[in-house]
Amino acid sequence: MTVTDPTPRATAAPLTVRYFAGARAAAGRSEEVLPAGRSLDDLTTELVGRHGDRLAAVLRVASFLVDGVTCHDRQAPLPAGVTVDVLPPFAGG
Numbered sequence: 001m002t003v004t005d006p007t008p009r010a011t012a013a014p015l016t017v018r019y020f021a022g023a024r025a026a027a028g029r030s031e032e033v034l035p036a037g038r039s040l041d042d043l044t045t046e047l048v049g050r051h052g053d054r055l056a057a058v059l060r061v062a063s064f065l066v067d068g069v070t071c072h073d074r075q076a077p078l079p080a081g082v083t084v085d086v087l088p089p090f091a092g093g
Contacts, residue, residue, distance in 0.1 A: 013081035017047065022088040023062060026055040036080035040064055040071055043078065063087045 015036040019027045028051065034043070048056040064071045065085040066078065078084065 015043075015078055015080065016083045017043070018083060018085045020085065020087050021090060023055070023058045023086040026058045027051045027086075036078055036082070039077055040066075040074040040084070043084065058088050059086070061089055063089075 013036065014033045016031055016033050018031040019029065024030050027047070034046070038046070044059050048059065065087065067082050068085075071084075
């Protein structure tokens with residue numbers, strides 16, 4: 001007799017990273033989709049590996065929103081399906 005698990009197995013939704021202003025220019029794109037389950041610090045390390053030193057400089061001074069809320073815990077795992085906005089400091093006045 002075979003026992004099956006009646007619970008449907010959902011695949012984890014990825015997360016979306018959206019770049020604004022100087023972050024968009026440094027990354028060379030407005031957004032990208034990556035696997036979830038990592039922290040913001042891990043994510044930024046991967047983004048630097050993908051896009052290089054120019055984006056690294058922006059990420060050092062950027063603010064991050066996770067589903068529209070400022071992220072204060074850079075070690076907490078990012079849930080599947082969230083959107084991470086990368087906001088460099090804005091100039092103006």
